Amino acid sequence: MTDDPSDTEVVVEARHTRCPVPVLRAARAARALPPGTEILVLATDPATALDMPAWARMRGHTVMAVDEQSDGEVRVRVRLLG
Amino acid sequence: MPDTVTGTGTRRRTVLDAGSAAPVRPEAREAWLAALDDGWADPRRLHAEGRAARLLLDAARERVAEVLAARPDDVFFPPHHAAAAHSAVMGLAAARPVGAPVVTTAVEHSAVLHAASWLERTGGRPHVEVGVDALGHLDHEQFKSALPGAAVAAVQHANGEIGTVQPLDDVASAATAAGVPLIVDAGVSLGFLPAPRAGDALVGNPRAWGSVPGVGLLVLRPGTRWRPHGPGEAEGAHRRPGEAAGEVDVPAAVAAAVSLAAAEAQRDETSRRLTELVTRVRACAGSLPDVEVAGDPEGRAPHVVTFSVLYLPGEMLVQALDAEGFAVTSGSACTADTLRPSHVLAAVGGLTHGNVRLVLPAAVRRDEVEAFCVALPRVVTRLRAELGVDEL
Numbered sequence: 001m002t003d004d005p006s007d008t009e010v011v012v013e014a015r016h017t018r019c020p021v022p023v024l025r026a027a028r029a030a031r032a033l034p035p036g037t038e039i040l041v042l043a044t045d046p047a048t049a050l051d052m053p054a055w056a057r058m059r060g061h062t063v064m065a066v067d068e069q070s071d072g073e074v075r076v077r078v079r080l081l082g
Numbered sequence: 083m084p085d086t087v088t089g090t091g092t093r094r095r096t097v098l099d100a101g102s103a104a105p106v107r108p109e110a111r112e113a114w115l116a117a118l119d120d121g122w123a124d125p126r127r128l129h130a131e132g133r134a135a136r137l138l139l140d141a142a143r144e145r146v147a148e149v150l151a152a153r154p155d156d157v158f159f160p161p162h163h164a165a166a167a168h169s170a171v172m173g174l175a176a177a178r179p180v181g182a183p184v185v186t187t188a189v190e191h192s193a194v195l196h197a198a199s200w201l202e203r204t205g206g207r208p209h210v211e212v213g214v215d216a217l218g219h220l221d222h223e224q225f226k227s228a229l230p231g232a233a234v235a236a237v238q239h240a241n242g243e244i245g246t247v248q249p250l251d252d253v254a255s256a257a258t259a260a261g262v263p264l265i266v267d268a269g270v271s272l273g274f275l276p277a278p279r280a281g282d283a284l285v286g287n288p289r290a291w292g293s294v295p296g297v298g299l300l301v302l303r304p305g306t307r308w309r310p311h312g313p314g315e316a317e318g319a320h321r322r323p324g325e326a327a328g329e330v331d332v333p334a335a336v337a338a339a340v341s342l343a344a345a346e347a348q349r350d351e352t353s354r355r356l357t358e359l360v361t362r363v364r365a366c367a368g369s370l371p372d373v374e375v376a377g378d379p380e381g382r383a384p385h386v387v388t389f390s391v392l393y394l395p396g397e398m399l400v401q402a403l404d405a406e407g408f409a410v411t412s413g414s415a416c417t418a419d420t421l422r423p424s425h426v427l428a429a430v431g432g433l434t435h436g437n438v439r440l441v442l443p444a445a446v447r448r449d450e451v452e453a454f455c456v457a458l459p460r461v462v463t464r465l466r467a468e469l470g471v472d473e474l
Binding site: 018019020023024027028031045046047050051053054055057058 | 372392393414416421422427428431432433434435436469471474
């Protein structure tokens with residue numbers, strides 16, 4: 001990761017959607033991205049904090065961080081397989 | 083399973099959701115109907131009708147005690163499984179030092195977790211949740227280190243979602259060594275696995291072995307210290323955990339006892355048959371692309387299996403399978419009425435969306451499970467295509 005993550009990260013906006021939409025959007029984004037890319041999934045559905053790591057495990061991606069913020073927002077950073 | 087008449091004619095229904103309520107066993111139904119005639123009265127009354135009800139209730143306690151290797155006086159019938167679990171956790175904790183924590187696993191039944199978090203909020207007792215591994219076995223080291231000074235520990239025999247069986251002998255040895263009373267929740271396992279002898283209190287769910295609604299089950303082993311936590315639960319020799327003021331649904335208690343004895347008499351056969359059928363479901367679901375089967379494939383309850391289908395909402399699967407004639411449930415929370423997905427799937431790091439849970443009733447037939455294994459791939463393929471997620 002560089003000092004300015006916005007250079008290398010692709011943000012996947014999935015706030016105010018319900019499961020499994022955040023994982024679906026992450027999967028759609030991942031399909032179009034080169035290996036090694038980091039994606040940052042923004043969500044409000046609490047299941048995202050559990051399902052993104054499960055998805056990453058099933059697809060061989062690496063979870064870098066899972067942040068559940070006090071306002072209910074969930075941020076999951078994943079490095080795509082590669 | 084019986085046929086059900088629908089608007090479009092007669093259609094076969096297959097119940098594969100016998101967890102919180104199973105189809106009623108014929109023995110339970112018969113015993114219940116007979117006890118409605120002979121045991122309708124208040125068993126606390128001194129007249130002949132009351133005494134008749136009292137005799138039936140005493141016989142029910144004796145029958146249950148026999149199956150569970152307990153004393154009849156230590157068998158109680160709270161109104162349901164959750165009440166039994168609450169009474170166990172709160173009553174055992176009440177007999178222990180103020181402020182001492184309550185230890186549970188992270189995968190206990192919600193009734194146990196609710197009682198523990200209630201005591202944390204209102205009783206000043208920290209709730210320590212012991213984690214589990216990916217198959218759902220409790221972390222024994224964490225459990226042991228949580229015990230010293232604890233008020234009470236609660237560990238289930240088998241999990242109602244993933245089926246995983248806990249090593250109760252090790253759990254009980256650790257609790258005994260630490261001087262901490264242990265509650266064993268056998269709500270899932272009674273009638274399907276050998277009844278656990280371990281622990282100071284045993285909790286059961288008659289509805290899960292095919293009895294009628296009306297009672298739960300609580301057994302306190304001799305010497306277990308329990309204090310009332312609610313009105314009407316007398317102390318000492320007259321303690322009545324969960325039976326407020328001695329009020330018991332006598333016909334339901336009779337049905338629970340008779341059907342437990344019946345389930346126990348057939349347990350070996352039932353267990354062998356259901357173990358094999360769940361193995362079949364684990365294989366047919368697990369062979370589908372991007373479907374994960376949870377729980378211990380070996381050390382498990384015979385009749386419980388759950389799996390998660392990547393990219394599909396669990397509720398959509400439940401509805402589609404219902405339309406195909408199969409009653410199943412889900413630990414997913416993708417609809418508006420439930421906010422948090424299954425705490426069990428969360429604890430094992432499983433996929434929480436797309437979840438389907440089967441708890442087979444004792445009377446399920448092989449051809450019904452085979453039909454499910456035929457319908458499932460079709461439903462999954464169709465829903466994934468409809469949602470446009472089949473290429474992901």
